[in-house]
Amino acid sequence: MLDELDRRILEILAGNSRVSLKELAQEAGLSSPSAAERLRKLEERGVLDGFTISVNPARLGYPLQAIVRIRPMPGMLHIVERLIQETPEFIECDKVTGDDCFIAKMLVRDMAELDTILDRIAEKAQTNTSIVKSSPVKRRLPPLN
CATH class of the missing domain: 3.30.70.920 (Lrp/AsnC effector binding domain/regulation of amino acid metabolism (RAM) domain)
Structure with a gap:
């Protein structure tokens, strides 16, 4: 299951998948290493299965x-x-x-x-x-x- 921090990270990434790790950590209220670990775990669990671009x-x-x-x-x-x-x-x-x-x-x-x-x-x-x-x-x- 997702906790509140995981949800926040997903919301931030949904708004801008190009956000830097530093910005992601700041917006989520985490340190950069903690944010990186959360991302890694979300990917390992298959919650995040890729990052993409949006084109017009x-x-x-x-x-x-x-x-x-x-x-x-x-x-x-x-x-x-x-x-x-x-x-x-x-x-x-x-x-x-x-x-x-x-x-x-x-x-x-x-x-x-x-x-x-x-x-x-x-x-x-x-x-x-x-x-x-x-x-x-x-x-x-x-x-x-």
Whole structure:
């Protein structure tokens, strides 16, 4: 389980994963060695499984985000899964229960690129696509208590 200091460290890192160890220690009310030890233990326990960056897709030339629900045709599940994995425009994908097998997030430059990618999948799966207008909730930590 997490104690209050672990929660505080995770909150600080969620706000800025590039924070220096010295700043992290200060904000958490710890010494630098204590903060380093806490981080090491969080990593060993698998609570922290990496540090990442956040980029603005539009600034990289990908102004459109799409959510695609994908239902493979009979016998095509593994082929469709591999196709999703091999298509770099799919930046995230979850295998789910229910009518659809996959819910994926894509970044594309324009509608023509979206159509081209979806056309490759259409022979092997049904798709239902929604364009993301905005993201009122960005990726965040779950409640830590």
